[in-house]
Amino acid sequence: MSSARDAGVLTVSGERLLGDLRHLATIGGTAGGGVNRPAYGDEDLAAREVVSQWMRAAGLAVRVDTAGNTFGRLPSANDAPPIVIGSHTDSVPDGGRFDGALGTLAALEVARTVAQHGMTLHHPLEVVNFQNEEGGLIGSKAVAGQLSADDLALKAVSGFTIGEGIRRLGGEPDRLAAAVRAPGSIAAYVELHIEQGRVLERAGADIGVVEGIVGISYWEVTFDGIPAHAGTTPMADRHDALLAAARFVEAVNRTIVTLPGQHVGTVGRLTVFPGAPNVIPGRVTLTLELRDLDQQHIDALFAVVAREAERIAVDAGTTVALRPTTAVTPAPTDARVRGAIAFAACLHGLRSLDMPSGAGHDAQNMAAIAPSGMFFVPSVDGISHSPREFTSDADVVKGANILLGTVLRLDVTM
Amino acid sequence: MSSARDAGVLTVSGERLLGDLRHLATIGGTAGGGVNRPAYGDEDLAAREVVSQWMRAAGLAVRVDTAGNTFGRLPSANDAPPIVIGSHTDSVPDGGRFDGALGTLAALEVARTVAQHGMTLHHPLEVVNFQNEEGGLIGSKAVAGQLSADDLALKAVSGFTIGEGIRRLGGEPDRLAAAVRAPGSIAAYVELHIEQGRVLERAGADIGVVEGIVGISYWEVTFDGIPAHAGTTPMADRHDALLAAARFVEAVNRTIVTLPGQHVGTVGRLTVFPGAPNVIPGRVTLTLELRDLDQQHIDALFAVVAREAERIAVDAGTTVALRPTTAVTPAPTDARVRGAIAFAACLHGLRSLDMPSGAGHDAQNMAAIAPSGMFFVPSVDGISHSPREFTSDADVVKGANILLGTVLRLDVTM
Numbered sequence: 001m002s003s004a005r006d007a008g009v010l011t012v013s014g015e016r017l018l019g020d021l022r023h024l025a026t027i028g029g030t031a032g033g034g035v036n037r038p039a040y041g042d043e044d045l046a047a048r049e050v051v052s053q054w055m056r057a058a059g060l061a062v063r064v065d066t067a068g069n070t071f072g073r074l075p076s077a078n079d080a081p082p083i084v085i086g087s088h089t090d091s092v093p094d095g096g097r098f099d100g101a102l103g104t105l106a107a108l109e110v111a112r113t114v115a116q117h118g119m120t121l122h123h124p125l126e127v128v129n130f131q132n133e134e135g136g137l138i139g140s141k142a143v144a145g146q147l148s149a150d151d152l153a154l155k156a157v158s159g160f161t162i163g164e165g166i167r168r169l170g171g172e173p174d175r176l177a178a179a180v181r182a183p184g185s186i187a188a189y190v191e192l193h194i195e196q197g198r199v200l201e202r203a204g205a206d207i208g209v210v211e212g213i214v215g216i217s218y219w220e221v222t223f224d225g226i227p228a229h230a231g232t233t234p235m236a237d238r239h240d241a242l243l244a245a246a247r248f249v250e251a252v253n254r255t256i257v258t259l260p261g262q263h264v265g266t267v268g269r270l271t272v273f274p275g276a277p278n279v280i281p282g283r284v285t286l287t288l289e290l291r292d293l294d295q296q297h298i299d300a301l302f303a304v305v306a307r308e309a310e311r312i313a314v315d316a317g318t319t320v321a322l323r324p325t326t327a328v329t330p331a332p333t334d335a336r337v338r339g340a341i342a343f344a345a346c347l348h349g350l351r352s353l354d355m356p357s358g359a360g361h362d363a364q365n366m367a368a369i370a371p372s373g374m375f376f377v378p379s380v381d382g383i384s385h386s387p388r389e390f391t392s393d394a395d396v397v398k399g400a401n402i403l404l405g406t407v408l409r410l411d412v413t414m
Numbered sequence: 415m416s417s418a419r420d421a422g423v424l425t426v427s428g429e430r431l432l433g434d435l436r437h438l439a440t441i442g443g444t445a446g447g448g449v450n451r452p453a454y455g456d457e458d459l460a461a462r463e464v465v466s467q468w469m470r471a472a473g474l475a476v477r478v479d480t481a482g483n484t485f486g487r488l489p490s491a492n493d494a495p496p497i498v499i500g501s502h503t504d505s506v507p508d509g510g511r512f513d514g515a516l517g518t519l520a521a522l523e524v525a526r527t528v529a530q531h532g533m534t535l536h537h538p539l540e541v542v543n544f545q546n547e548e549g550g551l552i553g554s555k556a557v558a559g560q561l562s563a564d565d566l567a568l569k570a571v572s573g574f575t576i577g578e579g580i581r582r583l584g585g586e587p588d589r590l591a592a593a594v595r596a597p598g599s600i601a602a603y604v605e606l607h608i609e610q611g612r613v614l615e616r617a618g619a620d621i622g623v624v625e626g627i628v629g630i631s632y633w634e635v636t637f638d639g640i641p642a643h644a645g646t647t648p649m650a651d652r653h654d655a656l657l658a659a660a661r662f663v664e665a666v667n668r669t670i671v672t673l674p675g676q677h678v679g680t681v682g683r684l685t686v687f688p689g690a691p692n693v694i695p696g697r698v699t700l701t702l703e704l705r706d707l708d709q710q711h712i713d714a715l716f717a718v719v720a721r722e723a724e725r726i727a728v729d730a731g732t733t734v735a736l737r738p739t740t741a742v743t744p745a746p747t748d749a750r751v752r753g754a755i756a757f758a759a760c761l762h763g764l765r766s767l768d769m770p771s772g773a774g775h776d777a778q779n780m781a782a783i784a785p786s787g788m789f790f791v792p793s794v795d796g797i798s799h800s801p802r803e804f805t806s807d808a809d810v811v812k813g814a815n816i817l818l819g820t821v822l823r824l825d826v827t828m
Contacts, residue, residue, distance in 0.1 A: 197646030214645060218691060229798060230680035231628060231705055231772030232611030235671050237796070242681055243667050249660035257649050266644035267656055268691045270684065277632060277682045277701035287691035291645050358645030382651070384643065 009347060010113065012404055014397035017109040021396065024050065024089065024105065025097035034387025035097045039090040039132035040165030041158035047089045048169065051104060051129050058112040060127060067142030067179035068171030070129040074111050076121050081187040083121075083410055084370070085110060085403060086128035088139070088362065093157060095134070096194075096389025098379065098396075103192040104129050106400035110407055121411045123187050130362045131169055138162055140362035144369050145180040186370035187414045188337055190406050191363045192399045193374065194391050198382035199355055206350035206398055208376035209341050213357045213364040214291040215330030217298050221248065221309065225318040227274060227282025242272050242281035244316035251308040252288060255301065262356055263292040263301060288322070293330050293356045331364035336413060337373025337406075344405025350398060371414065375402065423761060424527065426818055428811035431523040435810065438464065438503065438519065439511035448801025449511045453504040453546035454579030455572035461503045462583065465518060465543050472526040474541060481556030481593035482585030484543040488525050490535050495601040497535075497824055498784070499524060499817060500542035502553070502776065507571060509548070510608075510803025512793065512810075517606040518543050520814035524821055535825045537601050544776045545583055552576055554776035558783050559594040600784035601828045602751050604820055605777045606813045607788065608805050612796035613769055620764035620812055622790035623755050627771045627778040628705040629744030631712050635662065635723065639732040641688060641696025656686055656695035658730035665722040666702060669715065676770055677706035677715060702736070707744050707770045745778035750827060751787025751820075758819025764812060785828065789816065 027050060028036045028043030037043040048070055055062050055072030062072045073082065087103025107127040114125060130139035135156045141147045152163035152173050163173040171179070195201075200208050225241035249267045256265035270286040288305070292298045306322055313320035338354075345352040355376070357363075363374040377399040380390045391399075441464060442450045442457030451457040462484060469476050469486030476486045487496065501517025521541045528539060544553035549570045555561045566577035566587050577587040585593070609615075614622050639655035663681045670679035684700040702719070706712045720736055727734035752768075759766040769790070771777075777788040791813040794804045805813075 195646065196643055197648070198651055199646075199648065216645070216692075228796070229610055229773060230678065230682055230703060231630070231774070232609065232613075232798075233678070233772070233796065234611070234613065234676075235667075235678055237612055237616075240667070240680075242663060242684060246660035246663035249656060250664060253649075253654070253657050262648075264644065264647070264649055266654075266692070266694055268644055268686070268693050268695060269689045270656060270686045271689075272682070272684045275683045275685075277703055278630075278680070279682050280680055281682060281684075289644060289691055358647070359643060360645070382642070382646065384646075 010117065010404060012109045012113045012397070012400045017105060017400050018393055018396060020054065020105045021097065021101060024101050030094055030387055032387030034095055034389065035091050036094050037089065037091040038093055038157040039135050040156050040160040040168050044090050045168060048129060051089060051108065054108055055127060058108065059115045060111055064170040065179040066172040066175040067139055067147065068131040068166040068169030069139040069143060069179065072111065072127040074115055074125040076124045078122065080123045081185055082124040082126045083187050083407055084126045084128055084189045085191070085407060086130065087191050087193060088130040088133035090132055090134050092134045092385045094387060095385050096387060098194045098389055098391045099384050100133055102194055102391065102396060102399065106192050106403050109400050110404045113404060123411050125407065132156060132162065132165065133362055137360060137362050137365055140365035142176055142179045143181050144365040146365065147176055181369055183369045188410045189363060189366040189370045189372040190337060190403065191361060191374045192403045193361060193376055194379040194384060194389070195376035196359050196379055196382065196384035200353060200376060200378040201380070201382065203353050205353035207345055207352045207402060208355040209338050209352050210333055210357045210374040210376065211354050212293045212330055212332035213361055214293050215295050215298055216289055216291050216328040217302065218325045218327065219288040220323045220325050221286050221288050222321045223284045223313060223318045225282050225316065228280045230278045230280050233280060238280055239317040240280050241284040241318050244312050244318045244320070245270060245284035245286055247312045247316065248309055251312060252305055255304050255308065259301065261292060261297060263290060263297060264358060265290045265301065291358055293332065295330055328360065331367040333367065333373045334371035337371050337410065340406045340409040340413060341373055341375045341402065343409050344402045347405050348398070348401055350402065424531065424818060426523045426527045426811070426814045431519060431814050432807055432810060434468065434519045434523070435511065435515060438515050444508055444801055446801030448509055448803065449505050450508050451503065451505040452507055452571040453549050454570050454574040454582050458504050459582060462543060465503060465522065468522055469541060472522065473529045474525055478584040479593040480586040480589040481553055481561065482545040482580040482583030483553040483557065483593065486525065486541040488529055488539040490538045492536065494537045495599055496538040496540045497601050497821055498540045498542055498603045499605070499821060500544065501605050501607060502544040502547035504546055504548050506548045506799045508801060509799050510801060512608045512803055512805045513798050514547055516608055516805065516810060516813065520606050520817050523814050524818045527818055537825050539821065546570060546576065546579065547776055551774060551776050551779050554779035556590055556593045557595050558779040560779065561590055595783055597783045602824045603777060603780040603784045603786040604751060604817065605775060605788045606817045607775060607790055608793040608798060608803070609790035610773050610793055610796065610798035614767060614790060614792040615794070615796065617767055619767035621759055621766045621816060622769040623752050623766050624747055624771045624788040624790065625768050626707045626744055626746035627775055628707050629709050629712055630703055630705050630742040631716065632739045632741065633702040634737045634739050635700050635702050636735045637698045637727060637732045639696050639730065642694045644692045644694050647694060652694055653731040654694050655698040655732050658726050658732045658734070659684060659698035659700055661726045661730065662723055665726060666719055669718050669722065673715065675706060675711060677704060677711060678772060679704045679715065705772055707746065709744055742774060745781040747781065747787045748785035751785050751824065754820045754823040754827060755787055755789045755816065757823050758816045761819050762812070762815055764816065
């Protein structure tokens with residue numbers, strides 16, 4: 001019998017974890033080596049059931065909350081608030097087998113390792129499998145008390161509404177309040193995830209300690225010109241909405257690249273009206289999104305871009321309107337959790353790098369109610385949401401060991 | 415009784431012509447003051463029938479050729495090849511009441527004036543109402559021997575195929591060859607049309623003498639980058655197909671505006687893939703069209719644009735492919751016909767301006783088989799293909815008088 005207090009270099013069973021990952025990838029497995037498990041579909045349900053069985057086999061007490069999230073709990077000797085670790089097992093259509101699955105199964109392996117060694121932690125340890133992460137972080141949103149009754153009517157990719165989906169998972173959509181965890185009721189939340197980018201790979205780092213999950217602000221931008229005959233309208237008489245929009249796309253890129261910071265900015269959708277080869281475009285609508293860890297920085301970037309838009313519109317003889325649509329607030333991670341992750345990495349002799357998470361994760365909802373942290377392992381070529389998504393066995397095992405080390409560290413520091 | 419030889423200042427009945435225009439606009443008339451007469455639809459047939467009745471009432475011998483075009487012929491004393499004048503009465507969906515109708519009814523009014531005055535011209539005078547101008551100059555294409563059997567299967571806006579449409583008009587799609595007019599068999603072709611641009615309005619000119627109908631070359635341009643996550647892909651790692659395409663749109667405009675000439679260039683359609691706000695565009699397809707009176711000039715412009723495209727693609731980390739699609743050869747008008755139009759304008763004390771036609775017209779097909787010319791009257795604000803298309807009564811009558819003067823002049827010069 002060893003105790004958590006002196007188990008700094010305790011390690012998980014890499015073989016067992018890799019075996020679990022391989023097995024889970026067969027549920028909804030696709031020909032290309034990926035998985036197709038959109039939330040609430042049969043494959044999603046089957047995968048969740050398998051994970052629940054593994055939790056029970058590891059000695060965890062499994063329950064599904066009213067929002068349909070699965071928690072497997074390893075009790076502690078006393079009544080301290082739990083440390084929660086985990087991720088999700090749903091996927092985008094034709095997605096990869098690491099996104100979410102790695103964090104969920106590594107958390108299970110950590111709990112299994114703790115249980116197997118007969119350790120008694122100060123905090124209960126909960127392994128969570130959030131539902132419908134890919135469709136908008138729905139499960140963790142409910143846990144943070146931010147899922148509204150209106151959201152239940154939204155249709156998920158699988159065709160079920162979120163309300164129907166929660167029922168399929170064994171939840172009770174009419175009693176969402178019962179799934180909410182109060183601020184202070186969770187000691188810490190930690191999530192391991194694949195990077196979905198190339199920052200670690202390029203830097204030659206083993207793990208990325210997430211400084212925060214970036215905020216995202218979206219705008220719908222409309223340039224209005226005058227549609228006209230492409231043959232009979234001399235160049236000087238044109239009010240070409242696409243010319244203005246093209247200059248705007250270039251200006252967004254120039255602004256983003258020129259100004260210092262880790263921010264990114266993207267025009268991902270652009271639609272031309274009427275969109276005929278022989279008609280000068282009269283209207284273009286496009287989306288602008290800006291991401292950064294600091295909302296004030298996003299606002300400052302937008303101010304520059306909006307000024308450019310006005311200048312471009314006047315110049316091209318069009319008008320422009322920039323309408324804010326959705327926005328996600330930046331979610332900084334907790335310094336103590338970041339410290340525990342870095343400590344564990346150090347203990348295993350691994351090189352860590354501080355970095356923002358450009359993608360959304362359940363950790364950002366959990367950050368609203370608990371000290372939260374997150375870390376990445378490299379994904380080859382930064383590919384994700386694709387059957388080509390890949391993380392090496394070595395990195396998978398490194399990630400799980402750091403998660404174990406982080407839990408043990410947090411158990412004594414939080 | 416006057417003869418054509420000394421009737422230089424003979425004029426049409428403006429009131430009669432304006433009445434005809436008003437009457438025709440009630441057939442397929444729309445609430446906004448426009449007309450909806452897509453080729454081969456019931457309204458198109460009804461309008462053509464009314465024009466045929468008016469031709470007969472004016473003493474013209476009416477026949478429908480095997481391609482479905484209507485000709486009304488005023489015989490001459492001798493066997494000379496005819497002078498052909500006219501245009502079309504079909505419209506785009508929800509189009510204007512002057513495009514085509516003006517040229518057809520002005521031609522009818524010219525023939526009616528000649529007949530009414532008991533003139534005997536040297537050349538027979540034929541008034542033509544071409545079929546399906548808006549769907550690709552189909553009727554005149556047949557007359558020039560360029561309509562193929564394959565074309566007959568193409569579906570027009572009205573839902574009928576061209577073959578079905580020709581039958582509905584009383585033609586014989588199986589005997590298209592009988593509609594072909596041999597080179598040399600027509601003394602001259604003249605068409606009056608609204609400008610569909612603002613050149614005349616801006617210049618304060620009464621008519622535009624068309625130097626030629628521009629050639630149009632089309633390309634389908636594809637930029638291929640790499641689609642990637644808009645949150646996790648740093649700016650430096652991107653291969654953004656939309657950024658490249660935006661720079662291309664700007665480069666096309668810059669090239670066209672900078673290089674000397676009357677050419678125009680347009681990117682009218684642009685499609686982004688996958689087109690999601692949070693995905694860096696992996697592919698953009700767009701259309702490029704260049705128009706000029708001189709094919710070599712179009713080719714030279716394209717060479718510059720293509721070089722820019724290559725440079726932009728390399729710079730943005732994308733590839734680019736420029737694939738030529740359809741092309742229409744420039745159709746210069748005949749100097750003698752242009753001279754006759756300018757002569758008639760001068761006789762009426764009107765100011766004429768030489769200009770290219772940026773839009774396609776039946777005259778460009780007729781130019782392949784006969785000395786052809788064309789002239790424009792102003793259209794307010796350059797609006798066409800719209801219920802807001804408008805030409806003043808005064809300009810309508812001026813146009814018809816110049817057409818009459820042109821015919822009388824050509825009758826002695828050709």
